[in-house]
Amino acid sequence: MTDHGGLLGTGSASWGQPAELVLDAAGAVMTCTRPVPELLGGSAGELRGRELKSFLEDPSAWAELTEGTEHGRRSSGRAVLRRAGGGRVDVDVSVFALTGGGEAHFLVWLVPAVGAELEDELGMRVALAGGGVLASSPRAQQRLDLLHAAAVRVGGSLDVARNAEELVDLLVPVFADLGAVDLTEEVLAGEEPGELTADTSLRRVAVAAGEGLWPGEVYALGERFSIGNVEREHLCRGSVGIMPDLSGLRRAAARDPQRSRLTLPEAATSFLALPLRARGTVLGAVPLWRTGDRVPFDRGDAALAEEIGSRLALGLDNARRYTRERRTAEALQRSLLPPPVVRLTAAETAGTYAPAGTAAGTGGSWYDVIRLSGVRVAFVVGKVAGRGVNAAGAMGRLRSAVQTLADLDPPPDELLSHLDDLVTRIGEDEGHRAASTVGSLHGATCLYATYDPVTGQCLIASAGHSGPIVVRGHDRVADDVELHPGPPLGGGTEPFEPVELLLRPGDVLAFHSGPLTAMTRSTERDLERTREGARTAAGTDRPLGDVGHRLLARLREHDREEDLALLMARVDRVPADHTAFWQLPADPSLVAHARSLVSAQLADWGLDELGFATELIISELVTNAVRHAGGPVGLRLIKDHRLVCEVSDPSQSQPYMRRARLSDEGGRGLFLVAQLAHRWGSRYTPGGKTIWTEQPVGSS
Template identity: 50%
Template structure:
């Protein structure tokens, strides 16, 4: 029999295999269906009007409706062929009770139906197997899924999966069901992650199987979906998920404390209600913990803790607290040899030894715990402890194995972080020892330097440096450099370059010449070196003269300096940048800038201006703006530098930063005097008299004798060996400087004259009278300079004899 739904879709009612007959009140057959005729091979004409007992095989009682035909039963009927047919029947009474409808079916078929019904009934009654019948539009037609299954997810009739699941989950599930509906191929065991309405932050792992249902014509009528959830599957997936998350989360930081926090955050609440991590004191310092088997040798400190919905016990150790010495026990021995230990409250009391320790290590409601070592390379770096308080099920050996595996991975991450901490500490200490004093105060300038290492587990200490080098005649060399690379190799290379710059600076070379020599040095250091030992660097070298207020600057691939004028405005000294050190084959050029006294010259490394977007020009604009905002003429330079670095924000820099600020000074005009003489021996006396008069004006008459001797010797040598013009300059600040300039580039040499020699004692005499002396060169000749202390020590002239 067929009917039609309101939408026009055909609905088929299937009674295949069921025969019908109608009996009157005398037990005669009054109606006989085609199915009944097929069942016994007898037509309606042959059966109707005859008593039903004639159809029975063997003897039977007279059966009439009034005589009480049973409502159901099993009987043998005679087939036309003479064989018997085992039939199961059911009688449906009518009102008034004149006739009865009898349903007949082969007994074997009824048994099959009953078995199928029993199987379906048993399947639908399972609380871990959810079944849903979906129509061709994937609407739910019926389901056994209730609110007590799968974390509270309910599928009411007429709903869709997208009504109860997240869009991503629903799309994945419905795509799979639609493929089954279209292809007819069953789906077996597709993993689904379903968000529970009761706990949206947690997901359930379900297995989806599905098969297509067809109508009597073989057309798709819908799809049956089966959702299964077994504890074993859940535990296996949970274990794999934890291991996968451990692999992705642990080791992302090179800080031992942060790694410990990641570990306890991974395990709580996934595996326990409460947990903490303790590390050896030596590990926190970057050192290896001692190898020991005694309980007191652990020397642990709690560094991280977490609890999920559990009020922490007031007596428990807090992060930062040292762990007291524990009594020796078999459990502790197992722990120190890398094995996880499961304990309950009673066992913990035995292991810990007394109630005071129990209060420090066991939460109030803790009933099951695991203690696992962070064990790497045969060393116990620390421990991780988990407790269950709200959950009723205790830890099992599988949980201990899982924690041991995760703790093993965490131990390697902690050990890597420990090694990084040690290298970082050593490199930072070396870097700080190699850098000059943070502040200097000279007649040329007051300076302050700052070094900020890279942080956040990044590349770490590199070869950024700055230097302040006092030069003769009150000049001052300012240096900023950056060695390519990070770690101890870069720090060592920085130390070599800084030493080289100081050595070359003592030669009083022009900035371009100094960088040329430094470039040659870097090339020689890199010849034959392996990849890790290759040296590459940038450098900026500036020389400020407080007498002329001029600053000569040259750079090798380094960012340009920034000047803050006394009025607070800023400008960049634009340079023609040469190649980085070690490239070779390219010239360096210098630029000379006039600096007003009270100006601040800022030298820095690229970590200060290379922002996360990599826009150096934007970083340079940021620097000039923030320098102007941070600068105040009355503010100490250190405060200005700290205010500038504070503008970088709370995030640690991605690269090291070196910053050098120099506030320039000027030697007053009254403190300098200069003269120029022709190359005539007669001018020697004139030069001596001029120097004596100037010393008298400065109130330094007591220095006249030694100064006249120095002037006499230097001017005489210039006139005799170099020609004219000969320049003489005196500068008086914290020391007295005498300079003699001539057009020759001949190097003056100090020698000891023999007792019979008539000459050769002049420069030796100068060296004995002076605190120090030297020479420097320019395109127009050389300058010999001599420094004397304003409170000179007595000179023993007997050495000249």
């Protein structure tokens, strides 16, 4: 092996490792490591359920050892163990009280004391093991402290890189002089680890040097590299490899500079390679080096590293799974949101989604921009309860419901009333499901606003949601819109009260999802940055997408407990000469006059090619209004990317299209309108209803 610079495997010997037991509150064995049966005698199955004090020559010593133990503190002492098969052995005992509230109550380590002779079989094993495994007591205690520190510090974070940093900071310089952690790209991305090959890409995610800087001749922090066949073989084998003498490795590295950068710092005198495996897959490796005249790595060091590495591997895999869950929730969340930048005649918008610092806060915030009839637009922002994919799925259902209701074009307060009824009914129909899926909709908040660029009117209503920030373009002063929010969705106890604003070109509205709970310092900081972004966007021609991009970068400077959705809208107006309005009495003879008015206006706008179809549409709609609704009849044209025709009347009876039979004298008017227009529909107004159509203008 040394001819090609390979590693020496540790074999199967485990004697000399600290014997580790997990006990319940009564002191009974729940689980134990491999050295325990060798030390106490019998099998692991026979030991399980027995109280540890039954092995003590003086059972009262157990009470002394556990007296005064607190979470994170250690109680130590010396005791005499009676082996199940006969014989006695002096041991150093360390007892730790565990946190977490589970059945496990104590973590116990047993280390044979120096000079103790085990009778019968145990004594022979000690003699065969030799002094290289059972070190002195200033060394056994050091290993015990290292294992305890690993139990407390390693693997507890849900951040992959943080777990790796904790390990090297723990091992260097106490256990090694140089250390690094190399992980596959799949682990870092939260994906399932694939098959490890010689070309598999690894990244060095953590390094530590006992003295000075990290050596430049080996791969540095953040570098990517691939492993060779020899290293792949060792990692896939799964056992710790040690090289007390690096002469063979130096000869091999002289022929292969890549291997030198991978495994051979100039100052190194011995090397240990710790594979990181979890659930049968290779996650990466931990290379460790000792330098100078320090004692080379031995099999006892390998056993200790393997014990610590197993904790890290499990922690890394848990962090990887957590990363995958979080990224899945974020990806689902983003896929359900509209494009970040939307440009309409009514407004230019920029949406921003800032995920939470943890998966527990991701998945509930959302925004939307909905194009309404008559070149109007709706702005929506909200937040649902819950977390992860459940909250993201509930958000998608809520957003779809809002879009469906918006297509009917009701006022904001009426839309929220319908949405509240819908959430209440969903909760009743799905009451048998888990609260995590149903509760996401119940108690959700939503703010709905409509803006008309012809009049500048903005109507806003809220279901448990805080109001937007408005910045006037002429002075760039940011104010909070004062609302009287109704209850969150699903409450169904109070009506929703709308608020009206008059906006001018260049004014900016900034909507934010806000917290479901009380305001925090993080939330206040986010809102202040939102105000700064809105002030930057107001009254300028600077693209709103650029402002949103910079705002997102600032929002990502700090972690937040809950995700945040922001929507900025810089409003505009339709030029006055792009609209025309007439009010006509309910006189059938004026239908021809209405056609003449429309034809002349289209000619003035240079839209003669739309004249024939538009005259037919106006003729049908005005005739229906005069015949079925009475007067006065309002007629409005809006020139935009599409030509909008609107006919208003005082009746609130909604029209519907039907297929007329051959024997019917009427009933074909709306069918004709639908064939001539790109889109058509009807909406209620305070004084009746408005039927509208849209026709493409030019190439739009």
